[in-house]
Amino acid sequence: MLEDFRLRVFMTVAAEGSFTKAAQTLNISQPAVSQHIAELEKNTGVKLFDRLHGEVRLTPQGQVFMRHSARILDAYRSASLLFSPLQHTVYKVYNVFIA
Numbered sequence: 001m002l003e004d005f006r007l008r009v010f011m012t013v014a015a016e017g018s019f020t021k022a023a024q025t026l027n028i029s030q031p032a033v034s035q036h037i038a039e040l041e042k043n044t045g046v047k048l049f050d051r052l053h054g055e056v057r058l059t060p061q062g063q064v065f066m067r068h069s070a071r072i073l074d075a076y077r078s079a080s081l082l083f084s085p086l087q088h089t090v091y092k093v094y095n096v097f098i099a
Helices: 005-016 019-026 032-043 060-082 085-098
Strands: 049-052 055-058
Touching: 005 019, 005 032, 005 060, 019 055, 019 085, 049 085
Parallel strands: none
Antiparallel strands: 049 055
16 A cells, blocks of 8 residues: 555644554554654654653644644555555456457
8 A cells, every 4th residue: 555654643633632642542652653753753844743741742833744644645545556456357357358
């Protein structure tokens, strides 16, 4: 499946409100979640989350990034469906019958 896993981590942290809960949901370690978020923050040049006593909240920039991330993940999902092995099989069958 096509996907930037860092975006999946970001979206999960935003939904769970916690790095620890996101790690459990994604079945990865909490330090791995922190590393993915740190990479995104470094690459974007903005702070995506405010960290508050064991919970995290999106910053205004994080809210904007979340909207873009959702669109990107939807595009990955669409491409994965379009180019799945089953989809190729269906096209090949149609090509055989049409030819």
